[in-house]
Amino acid sequence: MPATANDPRTSRTRSWWGWGYADAHPDDAECAALGALLPGTLTRPLPIPRIADLPIGRPAATPPPALAHLVTTDPPTRAAHAMGKAYRDVIRALRGRSGRIPDLVAHPTSDQEVADLLEWAGEHDVAVIPFGGGTSVVGGVEYRGDAHRAVLSLDLTAMDRVLEIDATSRSARIQAGTLGPLLEDQLRPHGLTLRHFPQSFEFSTLGGWLATRAGGHYATVHTHIDDFVQSLRVVTPAGVGTSWRLPASGAGPSPDRLFLGSEGTLGVITEAWMRLRERPRHKASAAVALPDFHRALEAVRAIAQSDLAPANCRLLDPGEALLSGASQDGSSVLILGFESSTSPVDHRLAAALDIARAHGGHPEPPTTDRDAPADTAVGAWRSAFLRMPYLRDGLARMGAVVETFETAATWDRIPALIDAVRSEVATAALKATGHPATVNCRFTHVYPDGAAPYFTVAVAGRPGAEVEIWDEIKAAASDVLHRHRATITHHHAVGRDHRPGYDGQRPEPFALALRAAKNALDPHHVLNPGVLID
Amino acid sequence: MPATANDPRTSRTRSWWGWGYADAHPDDAECAALGALLPGTLTRPLPIPRIADLPIGRPAATPPPALAHLVTTDPPTRAAHAMGKAYRDVIRALRGRSGRIPDLVAHPTSDQEVADLLEWAGEHDVAVIPFGGGTSVVGGVEYRGDAHRAVLSLDLTAMDRVLEIDATSRSARIQAGTLGPLLEDQLRPHGLTLRHFPQSFEFSTLGGWLATRAGGHYATVHTHIDDFVQSLRVVTPAGVGTSWRLPASGAGPSPDRLFLGSEGTLGVITEAWMRLRERPRHKASAAVALPDFHRALEAVRAIAQSDLAPANCRLLDPGEALLSGASQDGSSVLILGFESSTSPVDHRLAAALDIARAHGGHPEPPTTDRDAPADTAVGAWRSAFLRMPYLRDGLARMGAVVETFETAATWDRIPALIDAVRSEVATAALKATGHPATVNCRFTHVYPDGAAPYFTVAVAGRPGAEVEIWDEIKAAASDVLHRHRATITHHHAVGRDHRPGYDGQRPEPFALALRAAKNALDPHHVLNPGVLID
Missing domain, CATH: 3.30.465.10 (Uridine Diphospho-n-acetylenolpyruvylglucosamine Reductase; domain 3)
Known part of the structure; x- marks a missing residue:
């Protein structure tokens, strides 16, 4: 497996094409087991892609001698900076359809070096893609088009103090x-x-x-x-x-x-x-099984409109609860967590559980440990949460189309929004693939005036057409969000993939102001072209 | 007394030159009593100014017939829209030095009417000053200069539903x-x-x-x-x-x-x-006397860094506590209030009082009434708070220079900042007037990472020179804030009076972006000229 980025902190190797650490990826057998859960997927996993197969050409620009020591042109580094970590990026890598590989990757160590690189790029028509950890799931770190002479990925990770x-x-x-x-x-x-x-x-x-x-x-x-x-x-x-x-x-x-x-x-x-x-000194968490999803929504709203301020308030719908192992009986599960560095939080948890009970909830016994035992719903959810992106990549290797998207809307719109997303996205996925799709929902963040639902879609793809299938499903999802006036993203940014939704949502006077600000601050239009504005 | 703006809700008359309701102004005897508290002030109050004495000319522009019904040109309305309600505005009115009187006052009733007025103004080089209640204390609703053909005050109060x-x-x-x-x-x-x-x-x-x-x-x-x-x-x-x-x-x-x-x-x-x-169902408040101001700061910081989240957390320094009647013995006073619509708050108040006690505080017995009795520190502070702007105007009539200014800074800077403001502003006031000045401090808002100190200055002026005196004091105050990297305003806006401080504080790239946004949204430069940007 091509190793491209060693993590100096852990001495582990980060994957250039998939999520996280290469050694944490499911192996072929695990991939096959995952695929077996989703009817219609491949029988054997797609091979792990090789950097040697990528179309990496000679860099189309050369930095001046004074900046040369900051710049890398070796293929593994360039490959690891070509795309983010969305499903769309992973499947493109697996299918040999990677996005444009940047010509250069720079690792500046100071503001002055960043400024010097920007100045050089502006003078030489080189697009600059700022790059942190590269986990964008919206095409935020990828160059598209050919309006610039060359592309520089500006990796900030040498500035890490x-x-x-x-x-x-x-x-x-x-x-x-x-x-x-x-x-x-x-x-x-x-x-x-x-x-x-x-x-x-x-x-x-x-x-x-x-x-x-x-x-x-x-x-x-x-x-x-x-x-x-x-x-x-x-x-x-x-x-x-x-x-x-x-x-x-x-x-x-x-x-x-x-x-x-x-x-x-x-x-x-x-x-x-x-x-x-x-650091918090007091913690308490608990899971509540809620047999009725719409009553569960009411429970979460009541908690969000109290002043109890839970640190964690994740509602898993029945499908999501099943998938994460938090419930097997078709209940929704609400994961509640409280923490404080100054005061005990047990009474706040108790008050939240009272609200949940009043909406038909059945609490598990509370746990106060940081690491809730794996056999509790809280523990099951937490380990599934961290493992999820790796499993997504394993499913991608089985030719599945698996991705998440999230939004936020006011409470008055939430029930109809969730129903519409579930139904329209499942319909679009079926239409695009001929296979039945799973569409699950959880809440990641809640507010007195609304909530942020987070959806997971999984469906078997058609071999070689996974990107187009996902684009169709995503277009249907964006369309239903737009009609329900739910934001195109609550916390995953706009990048390039969310541009149509974002452009339709952004008030026009703000668009005018943003374009004007862009012209004033980036007169050569080299900074992350195509993101947010043209 | 010229009556210019009837308040339809209360059937009371609002003052065109001073704070609030005309019938709530201190009478001449009360003014004299106030003046007696501040050595060097006048022996008799300045007369209340008359609209008839203002230099109100013919409007320099005429709106088109389609908009004429929205526009008023009568002198009382124009006078009431000439300035805000800062001390600087009040003393200018008292001294016959009012700012430029707007040519027209419009009362649009819809977005379309606002848009039509803006369009007409843009085409005819008429400056537009958006006007809500007109309580700006930073010159935010006043036209200065003569770069425009005419000035329209755009009063939004007909849109009140x-x-x-x-x-x-x-x-x-x-x-x-x-x-x-x-x-x-x-x-x-x-x-x-x-x-x-x-x-x-x-x-x-x-x-x-x-x-x-x-x-x-x-x-x-x-x-x-x-x-x-x-x-x-x-x-x-x-x-x-x-x-x-x-x-x-x-x-x-x-x-x-x-x-x-x-x-x-x-x-x-x-x-x-x-x-x-x-609406809150649970309330509790208490006052704490704190003999040592610097320990009081530590108490407030500890409360702000807890998760107790008081709704009210006002620290009054000894001078401010004395002035408001909250304390007579040289103590600082901390007013704490908690409220919730869902849960009892007594334990939060108790926890905050424990913190205050650990810093040498002596709590008054808590009160749970909305209207704390006037003989408690909480009650004394609350009634003084609402009466304060009226008393300021009474003192202005006695030739005093009385004004407030506020800021915010991180906790590491707060003690030195407060000491420097007290000393440098008092020095500037003494230098400008020859009289000793009072400079008091309270906190209005507090944060885990800092606080918002609010200062009151009072000093006898020199007859006729009050505006220049205040400008000198304000320049000294702005200078000390700038040197301590404390914001020019925490919640009173920039307007025209804070421009030097604001211009020195605003990062240059943001200034470029803001100017570009202004050019894009207001290409004729008619919207509130001179505020924030030129």
């Missing part, structure tokens, strides 16, 4: 290229934590989280990374800027909020002061 | 011109509340709160109106846009966050879907 800690204000200045585990490693000795744990935590960076407005650990209140930002440092082709470290401000529109979610189109976030927490 | 309520998602679609009390009146029958209660609540509008990122009722967590916005509708010269109603989204930079805080420079917010709450 916590530079400063202010324990009094519980905050830290952190370089954008810091991967999740390395970030927490550097905070742990200080008793502090960012507690931003997306599913991609091991393989994604602070800068990526900020540029994409990633959703994190907390199911309620401060759900997005945005809320933990005290200050941003951004290098743009038009200059460098750092916002002041402030707990809050009312001085004009928030400068940080323009760059949060800008996905590398306006500038490169190189560092941020982030708000931290003390 | 709650248009739609979604009880399931606890949210409402509300017109931007709705004044605070009218807004709550329309929500009350539904058991819902926005609970945004700035000091200006009676006299300011939803649209004004949104355009200026107003600070509200909650001392912690969701402190600004920004966090309660689900969707905005904005009319710009380049078109109308409405963001989708969403509980959260990760689709690109937040469109709403660009218009929140844009202070009428990018467009006119005409309505918003706002997140509401059920």
Whole structure:
């Protein structure tokens, strides 16, 4: 298996074509066992693709001598920076249909080097794709088209230090290229934590989280990374800027909020002061089986509209609960978790369980351990959660079409939205493949005024047509979201894949303002072309 | 007394030159009594100014017949729209130095009428000053200079309805011109509340709160109106846009966050879907006397860094506590309040009081009444809070220079910042007046990573030179904030008065982006010229 990126922290090898660590991928036998669960898939897994088979040509641009030491052109590095980690990326790699391989990969170590690279790229018509951990699932780190002379993947992971800690204000200045585990490693000795744990935590960076407005650990209140930002440092082709470290401000529109979610189109976030927490001392979690899904929705709404503020509040629909092992009897399962660094949380869990009971729920006994035993619903869900992307890739090797998408909508729309997504996406999948599809739903984050449903689709593909099938299903999904006025993404960004949905959702005056900002900050239009705006 | 604006809800008359209701102003005897508290002030109050003495000329522009019915040119209405309600505005009115009187005041009743007025203004070089309740304290609703042919004050208060309520998602679609009390009146029958209660609540509008990122009722967590916005509708010269109603989204930079805080420079917010709450059923509050101010700061930081989330957490320094009647013995006083619509809050108050005790605090007995008795510190503080702007105007009539300013900074900077502001502002005031100044401090909002100190300055002026004196003091205050990297405003906006501080604080790439957005949305540069950007 071609090894392309060693993880210096773990000494494990990261996969260039699939999720995570290469040694964690299901082997051929496991793939076959997974495929057997989905009628119509292949009988043998697709072979693991080889870098040697990729169409990697000579780089179409050469950096100047002063920048040459930052730039790599070896095929494994270029291959590992060609695409993100969506199902669409994995199946393209498996089918020998990779996206355009970047000409160059740069690993700058300072703001000045980032600025120098941007300047050179602007002068030489080289597209620049900012790259953190490369876990985009929306085509956010891939060049499409041929409007530029060459493509440079700007990998920030050499900028991976916590530079400063202010324990009094519980905050830290952190370089954008810091991967999740390395970030927490550097905070742990200080008793502090960012507690931003997306599913991609091991393989994604602070800068990526900020540029994409990633959703994190907390199911309620401060759900997005945005809320933990005290200050941003951004290098743009038009200059460098750092916002002041402030707990809050009312001085004009928030400068940080323009760059949060800008996905590398306006500038490169190189560092941020982030708000931290003390590590939690009190924890309690429990799972509740809820026989009726629509009553389960009401239970979750009631909890979201209380002031109990659970850290975890994941509702799994019956299919999702079955798949993760949290329930076998057709119930929905609600996973509740509370945590605090200052006060016991048992009474908050008890109050939430009372609400769930009032909606027909049957709680499991609460667990207070960090690692809930695997034979509890909480434990089963947690291990399935971390394993899921690997299983997706195993199913992809069996020719399955397996992907997730997520959204958010106000409570008044939620029941009809979920019903419509389930039915229309299943219909589209059946039409595209001739096979029955599974469409499951869970909630990742909830709010007093709405929820963020997260859907999983799985269906056997037609050999060689998996990309087109997924594109059809995704178009149907985007269409139903649009008709229900549900956002094209709650926390996975827009990238290139969500452009039609995003363009239809974004208010036109904001589109005008964003284009104008882009022209002002990136006058040569080299920053992540095709993402968010043209 | 010239009556210019009748409040239809209360049948009371609002003052055109001073704060609030004309009948709530201190009379001459009360003014004299107030002046006696501040050595060096006048012996008799300045007379109340008369509209007849204002230099109100013929309007320099005439709207087309189709818009004529929306436009008023009578002197009282024009006078009442000439300035905001800062000390600087009041003393200018008292000294016959009013800002430029607008030529026209329009009261549109629909988005289309707003759009038509903007179109006409753009074509005829008429500056448009969006106007809600007119309580700006930063020169936000006043035209300065003479770059435009005429000035139109765009008063939104005819758009004052709650248009739609979604009880399931606890949210409402509300017109931007709705004044605070009218807004709550329309929500009350539904058991819902926005609970945004700035000091200006009676006299300011939803649209004004949104355009200026107003600070509200909650001392912690969701402190600004920004966090309660689900969707905005904005009319710009380049078109109308409405963001989708969403509980959260990760689709690109937040469109709403660009218009929140844009202070009428990018467009006119005409309505918003706002997140509401059920009215609180559980309340508890208490005051704590803290003999040592620096230990009091530590107590507040500990509470802010807990997860107790008080709704009120106001620290009054000894001077402020004395002034409001909350303490007479030189102690600082911490006012704590908790509220919830779902759960009892007594244990949260008890936990916060434990923290305060550990820092040397002596709690008063807790009160659970909404209206704490006036003889408690909580009650004394609350009545002083609402009366304060009226007393400021009374002191202004005695020739005093009395004003507030506020900021926010991270905890590591807070002690040195407060000491520096007290000392440097008092020095500047003494230098400018020859009189000793009072400089008090309180906290209005607190965060895990910092606090928002709010300062009050009072000093006797030199007759006729009060404006220049205040400008000197304000420049000194802005300078010390800048050197300590404390924001020029936490919740009072930038307007025209804060421009130097804001320009020095705003990161340059964001300034470029904001200017570009302005050019795209307001190509004729008629929207609130001079605010935020040139």
